[in-house]
Amino acid sequence: MEMEVKDLYFSYPTGREVVKGVSFKVRSGEIFCVLGPNGCGKTTLLKCLCGILKPSEGSIFLDGVEANSIPKTERAKTIAYLPQEHMTLLPYRVLDFVVMGRAPHLSIFSTPSDKDYEIAGEALKEVGAYHLKDSPYVELSGGEKQLVLIARALTQQPKILLLDEPTSQLDLKNQAIVLGILGKLTRRGLIVVMTTHFPTHAFLHSSRVGLMADGRFLAVGEPEQVMTEENLKKAYDIDVKVLTVKSPLDDGFIKMCIPTGVILARRCFCKIEHAEEGT
Amino acid sequence: MSQRYKRILEKVRGGKASTVVLTLLPILFFLVSLFIGRYQISPDTVILTLISKILPMLHSHNIPKQIEITIIQVRLPRAIAAALVGATLALSGTSFQALFRNPLVSSQILGVASGAGFGAALALLLSGDLVIVQISAFGFGIAAVAISYAISKIHKETPVLTLVLAGMVVGALFSSLTSLVKYVADPYERLPSIVFWLMGSLSGVSFKELSWSFIPMIASCIILVMIRWRMNALSLGEEEAKALGVDVEKMRMLVISCCTLMTSAAVAIAGVVGWVGLVIPHVCRMLVGPDHKILVPASISIGAAYILAVDSLARAASTVEIPLGVLTAIIGAPFFFYLLRRERLGWRWK
Numbered sequence: 001m002e003m004e005v006k007d008l009y010f011s012y013p014t015g016r017e018v019v020k021g022v023s024f025k026v027r028s029g030e031i032f033c034v035l036g037p038n039g040c041g042k043t044t045l046l047k048c049l050c051g052i053l054k055p056s057e058g059s060i061f062l063d064g065v066e067a068n069s070i071p072k073t074e075r076a077k078t079i080a081y082l083p084q085e086h087m088t089l090l091p092y093r094v095l096d097f098v099v100m101g102r103a104p105h106l107s108i109f110s111t112p113s114d115k116d117y118e119i120a121g122e123a124l125k126e127v128g129a130y131h132l133k134d135s136p137y138v139e140l141s142g143g144e145k146q147l148v149l150i151a152r153a154l155t156q157q158p159k160i161l162l163l164d165e166p167t168s169q170l171d172l173k174n175q176a177i178v179l180g181i182l183g184k185l186t187r188r189g190l191i192v193v194m195t196t197h198f199p200t201h202a203f204l205h206s207s208r209v210g211l212m213a214d215g216r217f218l219a220v221g222e223p224e225q226v227m228t229e230e231n232l233k234k235a236y237d238i239d240v241k242v243l244t245v246k247s248p249l250d251d252g253f254i255k256m257c258i259p260t261g262v263i264l265a266r267r268c269f270c271k272i273e274h275a276e277e278g279t
Numbered sequence: 280m281s282q283r284y285k286r287i288l289e290k291v292r293g294g295k296a297s298t299v300v301l302t303l304l305p306i307l308f309f310l311v312s313l314f315i316g317r318y319q320i321s322p323d324t325v326i327l328t329l330i331s332k333i334l335p336m337l338h339s340h341n342i343p344k345q346i347e348i349t350i351i352q353v354r355l356p357r358a359i360a361a362a363l364v365g366a367t368l369a370l371s372g373t374s375f376q377a378l379f380r381n382p383l384v385s386s387q388i389l390g391v392a393s394g395a396g397f398g399a400a401l402a403l404l405l406s407g408d409l410v411i412v413q414i415s416a417f418g419f420g421i422a423a424v425a426i427s428y429a430i431s432k433i434h435k436e437t438p439v440l441t442l443v444l445a446g447m448v449v450g451a452l453f454s455s456l457t458s459l460v461k462y463v464a465d466p467y468e469r470l471p472s473i474v475f476w477l478m479g480s481l482s483g484v485s486f487k488e489l490s491w492s493f494i495p496m497i498a499s500c501i502i503l504v505m506i507r508w509r510m511n512a513l514s515l516g517e518e519e520a521k522a523l524g525v526d527v528e529k530m531r532m533l534v535i536s537c538c539t540l541m542t543s544a545a546v547a548i549a550g551v552v553g554w555v556g557l558v559i560p561h562v563c564r565m566l567v568g569p570d571h572k573i574l575v576p577a578s579i580s581i582g583a584a585y586i587l588a589v590d591s592l593a594r595a596a597s598t599v600e601i602p603l604g605v606l607t608a609i610i611g612a613p614f615f616f617y618l619l620r621r622e623r624l625g626w627r628w629k
Contacts, residue, residue, distance in 0.1 A: 052521045076524025083519060089380055090514055090569040103512050104524030111508040111572050156523070 001028045001063060001159045001191055003049075008058035010041075010048050018044045019055070020215035026191050026208065028159075031182060033202040034195045035227070036212030037236050042195040043084060045212070046162045049193065050081035062160075076104035080153035084164035086145065091136035094129070094148055095120055101155030116155075123154035127181055143174030150181060161185065163194040167201065179205050199227055199240075199257035211235050224255070232257065297567055301580040305362060308587035312358045315591045318349050325350055352485070359493075360484040361590040362583040364545040365555060367496050369582025371538035372556030373563065373574060374503055377514040378534050379439050386542050386556030389446035389535065393453035394423025395546035400460040400473045407472070413488060413547040420543030423449050424535065439517070479550035479604025481590055492544040499537035500579065506533065507575035514571075552586070552604045554611030559585055561618055 003026050010019040018041045026032045034042050047053040049060060051072065060067040062078055070078075080101070088097070099112045099120040106112060112120075124130040129147040132140065137148060146166060153161055166182070167175040182192050183205065196202060202209045202223055209226045211218045213235040219226040232240040239260035244253050313329075314322045328342050328350045371386035379388065387393070398419025402412040430445035431438075457477070464470040512520045513530055520527050545552075563577040586603075589610065593601045 047518070050522050052518050072521070072526055073524040076522065081522040083522075086519070088515060089382070090377075090564075092511070092569050096511070096568075096570045096572075100512050100515070100523060103509070106508075108509055108530075109505040 001189070002026070002061075003160055003191060003193075004061040004064075005049070006059050006061070008045070008048060008055050008060065010044055010053060010055050018215055019048060021058070022210075022212075022215075022217055023058075024208075024210050024217065024220050026160075026193060028189045028191055029186050030207040031186050031192045031194065031205055033206035033209045033223075034193065034212055035197075035199060035202050035209055035235070036195075040212045040235075041215040042212055043164050046081065046164050046193070046195060050079050050162050051075050052081070073104045076156060076158075078158055079160045079162060080156040080158035081162045082146075082149050082153055082164060082166060084168070086149060088137060091138045093133070094124070094135055094137050094140070095133040097137045098124055098133075098148060098152045098155050101152040104156060119157070120151070120155045123151040124148070126154060127151045128177070142169045143171065143177070146170060146174065146178055147181075150178070154185075158190070160191040160193065163192065165195050165197065168197055175201075199232065200255075202227060203255040203257070227255075227257070297573075297577075301567075301577055305580050305583040305587065308584045308591070309358050309362060312361060312587045312591040313350065313354050315595045316349070316354060317594070318345075320346055320349065356486045356489055357481050357484050357590070358587060360481050360489055360548055361586045363489075363493060363496050364481070364549045364552060365559075365582040365584070365586025366579040367500060367541040367545045367582075368552060368555040369559035369563070369578040369585070370500060370503055370575065371542050373560040373571075373578040374510060374534050374538050375556070376560050377510040377571060378531060379443060380514055380516060381443075382561070383557070384443070385554075386538065387450070387553070388443060389427045389539070390423035390450035390453060391420045391539055391542045392546055392551050392553070393450040393457070395420030395543055396477055396551050397453040397457045397460070398422075399476050399547075399550070400457045400464075403473045403476060404460050404464050404469055407469070409488070412476070413492070416547040417492075417543045419453070420546055421539055423453055424539040428535065475602065476550050477604075478602035479552040479607070480593075480600070480602050481549050482600055484548055488548050492548050495540040495544045499541035502537050503534070504575055504579070506530070507571045510534070510571040510575070514569075550602075550604060552607055554607045554615070555582060555586065558611045558615050558618075561615070565618070 005025070006023050008019055008022045009017065011017040020041075022045060024032070034045065036042055044053065048055045051067065054068070062070070067075060095117065099116055101123070102112050102116040102119065106116070121130065121133065124133055127147045127150050129144060129151060132144060132148065137145070140148065146169075150161075150163075150166075161182075163182075166178050170178060179201065182194070186192050186207075206223055208221060209223045210220045211226050211231055218234055219231050227242065229240055229242050232242070236259075241258050241260050241263060243256050243258060245256065246252075247254050310322075310325075313325050314320070324342070324346060328347055331342055332347075332351060368386050372384075375384045375386060375388055376382060395416040399412050399416040401419075402408075402415035406412075424446075427442065427445040427449045430448065431442040434441055461470060461473055464473055509525060509530060512523050512525045513527070513534070515523075517527050520530075542556075559582045560574075560578055563574055563581050566581070567573045567577045586607075589606050590603055593603050593606050
């Protein structure tokens with residue numbers, strides 16, 4: 001499977017152009033991270049990719065086939081989308097909620113069969129949330145909700161998974177769990193495209209990164225080449241230091257990002273502490 | 280919600296027990312409504328009369344003509360009408376609450392009842408012929424929703440909020456037009472019939488009226504039952520439904536068309552019967568949960584049972600018949616308050 005995006009543009013009916021010529025390519029087994037400041041068009045880009053919004057110009061090719069020529073249900077069998085904020089008012093049971101992912105596979109007049117519930121159950125097991133299957137979805141914690149949403153996306157049996165900031169509202173443990181699951185899924189051959197606010201996550205988990213600012217990609221490619229101090233400064237408009245840390249577990253190195261301002265503030269704070277100790 | 284209550288619900292939901300109860304409940308109230316009436320007839324006579332009509336070879340003699348007419352010509356069409364009206368109003372309420380993702384929406388949200396009310400009032404003012412009144416009510420009910428939908432189309436897509444606001448505007452417009460008709464109507468002859476019609480009643484329903492109105496009601500019910508599972512996806516909101524491959528625009532049109540057709544037909548034969556389309560969906564959700572796979576059949580069953588029961592009460596409670604619409608509001612409003620108080624609505628507000 002390969003998804004290729006060529007010169008994608010999108011403007012809202014009010015005329016505001018949000019995505020201004022984005023091109024990239026992802027293949028099976030890759031995690032593609034879209035990184036960029038708030039309001040740069042990441043979410044809009046994902047919505048264009050999954051077909052919620054219709055791009056005003058440009059094309060998306062799924063294995064060489066123009067995505068907009070594919071019927072909606074067929075497209076939903078290939079691409080699953082996880083929204084950033086999920087607001088369900090009705091307290092659906094988790095299993096009933098997850099089985100909704102079967103919608104593109106079932107005709108409009110049918111209801112899910114035992115087999116569909118089985119697929120939903122398997123998806124819940126895959127993300128380790130099977131024990132939640134009978135709880136009401138609205139009563140779950142943020143981390144559990146994210147897992148259940150991933151399970152619903154897997155129930156669609158897609159080849160491409162689009163996630164809008166899947167880790168932004170999760171604690172450390174749940175971030176690790178979600179990113180671990182995404183890693184496992186890509187090893188199985190899925191394409192994962194996700195937006196994130198954590199540059200470090202892009203270093204740690206993605207195979208390729210698109211650094212976005214004001215509707216355009218400043219750079220696309222391997223994390224090491226894209227996420228340089230220079231590029232990050234251009235995107236976020238603050239000075240950033242990229243640190244390389246030796247892995248405590250093996251001979252490899254881990255890169256991470258810290259804004260220069262934070263390091264400076266921390267130094268002042270330490271100095272005061274030292275001064276206080278001295279007196 | 281108390282733990283005990285939760286445990287009881289878990290047992291009821293999805294179990295065979297709920298299927299049995301939901302099937303038997305409307306049948307029970309259907310029979311009850313045949314037994315009750317001004318003219319005293321014992322239940323066994325009623326059953327014998329029914330048997331003699333359905334299977335004449337089994338039992339054909341010694342039933343007085345008077346009793347046969349009362350049961351077959353008066354009570355039977357009325358009971359069928361009550362069941363149909365209850366089922367359609369409750370079902371359209373359930374569908375609209377999913378479509379608009381709002382627990383305060385009822386079957387009247389797009390102005391069906393106001394439009395139909397105006398249509399009936401106008402026909403009562405001008406002619407008074409019952410068939411014309413019904414056709415006019417049916418037509419204006421559909422027209423009101425069509426206008427709401429057309430207004431909401433001023434934006435290229437149809438966001439749900441515009442649609443609801445358009446429905447409110449159209450509803451208010453037709454309500455004031457109805458007031459105008461009442462104002463000009465002759466206060467001794469025409470006005471009472473208009474007022475009485477608007478209160479909603481099933482008295483005097485005959486097979487003749489049912490013969491045309493049951494077609495849109497049954498057809499719409501069947502379609503909505505068939506697409507019921509898609510309502511789950513629809514209730515997640517437009518974007519998520521789209522991401523699940525649902526053609527939201529088409530689905531919305533289909534649900535609105537079905538609901539409008541059957542509600543207009545229901546209002547045409549029963550008048551304005553409020554609160555059913557708001558309260559019954561909540562009751563059903565409380566009983567069987569929010570999954571539309573079960574919720575839709577449950578709404579049909581509980582809605583039918585409810586109106587059958589209330590109509591029996593309307594006939595039996597006093598010597599003068601109480602208008603059905605008045606009684607559903609008197610029962611419905613406090614009950615809704617009870618649901619609110621117990622936080623049993625089953626919706627999560629953010």
